[in-house]
Amino acid sequence: MITMTREEKVETIAKRAARELHNGDVVNLGIGIPTYTSNYLPEGVTVILHAELGHVGAGPAPEPGHEDYYCANASGNPSSPLPGSSYVNSATSFALIRGGHVDACILGALQVDTEGNIANWIVPGKVMPGMGGAMDLVVGAKHVVVAMEHTAKGDIKIMKKCTLPLTGAKCVDRIVTEMAVIDVTDKGLVLIEYNPKFTIEEIQANTEAELILADDLKPMITEV
Amino acid sequence: MKGFVSVQEAAAMVKDGMTIMVGGFLGCGNPYLLIEEILKNGTKDLTVIADDSPRTGRGLAKLIDNRRVKKLITSHVGQNPNVARQTEEGFLDLDLLPQGTLAEMVRAGGAGLGGILTRTGVNTIVEESPWTHSKINIDGVDYLLMKPLHAEIALVTAYKVDKAGNGWCRGTTRNFNELMPMAADLVICEADTVVEIGEIEPENVMIQGMLVDYVVKGEPR
Numbered sequence: 001m002i003t004m005t006r007e008e009k010v011e012t013i014a015k016r017a018a019r020e021l022h023n024g025d026v027v028n029l030g031i032g033i034p035t036y037t038s039n040y041l042p043e044g045v046t047v048i049l050h051a052e053l054g055h056v057g058a059g060p061a062p063e064p065g066h067e068d069y070y071c072a073n074a075s076g077n078p079s080s081p082l083p084g085s086s087y088v089n090s091a092t093s094f095a096l097i098r099g100g101h102v103d104a105c106i107l108g109a110l111q112v113d114t115e116g117n118i119a120n121w122i123v124p125g126k127v128m129p130g131m132g133g134a135m136d137l138v139v140g141a142k143h144v145v146v147a148m149e150h151t152a153k154g155d156i157k158i159m160k161k162c163t164l165p166l167t168g169a170k171c172v173d174r175i176v177t178e179m180a181v182i183d184v185t186d187k188g189l190v191l192i193e194y195n196p197k198f199t200i201e202e203i204q205a206n207t208e209a210e211l212i213l214a215d216d217l218k219p220m221i222t223e224v
Numbered sequence: 225m226k227g228f229v230s231v232q233e234a235a236a237m238v239k240d241g242m243t244i245m246v247g248g249f250l251g252c253g254n255p256y257l258l259i260e261e262i263l264k265n266g267t268k269d270l271t272v273i274a275d276d277s278p279r280t281g282r283g284l285a286k287l288i289d290n291r292r293v294k295k296l297i298t299s300h301v302g303q304n305p306n307v308a309r310q311t312e313e314g315f316l317d318l319d320l321l322p323q324g325t326l327a328e329m330v331r332a333g334g335a336g337l338g339g340i341l342t343r344t345g346v347n348t349i350v351e352e353s354p355w356t357h358s359k360i361n362i363d364g365v366d367y368l369l370m371k372p373l374h375a376e377i378a379l380v381t382a383y384k385v386d387k388a389g390n391g392w393c394r395g396t397t398r399n400f401n402e403l404m405p406m407a408a409d410l411v412i413c414e415a416d417t418v419v420e421i422g423e424i425e426p427e428n429v430m431i432q433g434m435l436v437d438y439v440v441k442g443e444p445r
Binding site: 051052053054055068069070071072074075076079081087088089090091093094095097098117128129130131132133134135136139140165166167168169 | 250252279298308320325330331343344345346348349350395396397398402430
């Protein structure tokens, strides 16, 4: 099996995950790989970024020296408003999430399983950092996409059943990794796209859950 | 609104063992001057309800860093390793709640609601929270019934506060600052700027002066 560098993996995942976003979507991106997807939006696609602390239409980090204390992102770092953006309080921010007004949420995970359960908030062996907004996002966003490395340095992450404490139950719609794109369905996990750098057998060998091959299984498109 | 007080007078209202709500999100919108003064006073054994702990040394985090908080009801503490340390030691009692749930529990506390129903947290560790009353199925959907939150004092901040105590929050400082004034017995608002009555349009008031007891003059950041 070929080895991809961490950078190659991140780029592949981010490019493919970006194709989950449509023009005009209101989108919440988790920290890490999901944040990079905004660098690879397909031609003609503009999205509206939602930030948990109460910003709809968040823009990029300001240039050094132009930071504004009054505009931060959900990591507490400086952000900026794009024209047409709005600020809301935390109850409204999460009403937007829980109420199904956020079109897509792309987030990382420690484990995902056959039923679409996701565990992403407790790192094993460490004291809980807190779930923040993740539990609301996975139940509320219309399209929940997990964007993550297929394994954690060889440890399986796509499981028959999550063993870590859950962030949400039966809520993931699609999993995007450097090896594959997998849909969560009533029948189980369906492999809809594969990275041609890997064989189907290699993908299955790195996945604990059984993968059902889609009738129209095709190679992953990772070009922008 | 009862009136303007000095930061010293306001901070002295926060006594050992009280339950306080503190506005802000990772330090954006914390009432910084009030926190500094409470720290100076040596006030301890506080129960704090807040969105999160900012990173060590920033705003509200200082009360935790200096071991003034005995119980923390919050959604995220990943930026302050002192929380993990003190929780492991058994010094700090930590109740973690999903952020949207926490916001609605504060809102419910202020709005006279007996609780809120949310799908968030179903089949997760949240079901075991002391703040979760029960799991209820309505028309085939499971919800958690979460209890409302109240505090003795809310410490909030607004960018502009007029002389009637009406507040306008700027940018992303709005977060919990707009919600907490309804959910506490006594409300102290740190004003980054103080303006005349009428300078905030009535329709732009985010914190109603009728809810605010005392205003402390702060500074823009």
